[in-house]
Amino acid sequence: MTVRPVPGPGTRVSVRPAEWQPSPGIEGQTYHEIVIVSVHESHDPRFAWVYGHGPDCAWRSADCSRPFCFEVLVNVDVLAAAAAGERP
Ligand SMILES: [Zn+2]
Numbered sequence: 001m002t003v004r005p006v007p008g009p010g011t012r013v014s015v016r017p018a019e020w021q022p023s024p025g026i027e028g029q030t031y032h033e034i035v036i037v038s039v040h041e042s043h044d045p046r047f048a049w050v051y052g053h054g055p056d057c058a059w060r061s062a063d064c065s066r067p068f069c070f071e072v073l074v075n076v077d078v079l080a081a082a083a084a085g086e087r088p
Contacts, residue, residue, distance in 0.1 A: 004076050005083035006039040006048065012055060013074070013082040021047060021073040028072070037068040039079060047073035 007013055013034050020028040024044065034052040042049050051071055057064035081087045 004080045006076075006079045007036050007083045009036055009038065011036045011082060013050070013052075013078065014087065015072075015074055015078060019075045019078050020050075024073060032070075032072075034070050034072070034074075042073055044073070046076060048076050048079055050074045050079070 037051040040049040051068035
C-alpha cells in the first residue's frame with residue numbers, strides 16, 4: 001500500500017457527503033467536521049479509519065472525556081489534502 005500523508009492529531013478535517021463512511025460499504029450522507037485523534041489503515045485502500053472528536057467537544061471539555069467519539073472511514077485523498085493544508 002502506498003503510504004499517504006495523513007493529518008496529525010488536532011487537525012480539523014471537513015468531510016462532505018460520499019467522502020466518508022459511517023461503516024464499511026455505507027456512504028456518508030451528511031457534512032461533518034472532525035478533529036483528528038488518530039488515523040489507521042482499513043481493509044479498503046481508498047479509506048482510512050479516523051478516530052476523532054467533533055469541533056464542539058473541545059479537547060479538555062468535561063462533556064467529552066472519551067478518547068474519541070467519531071470512528072468513521074474517510075477517503076484517503078481527503079486526508080492527504082488535509083495533511084497538505086489544501087482543505088480548510
Ligand atoms: Zn468528543
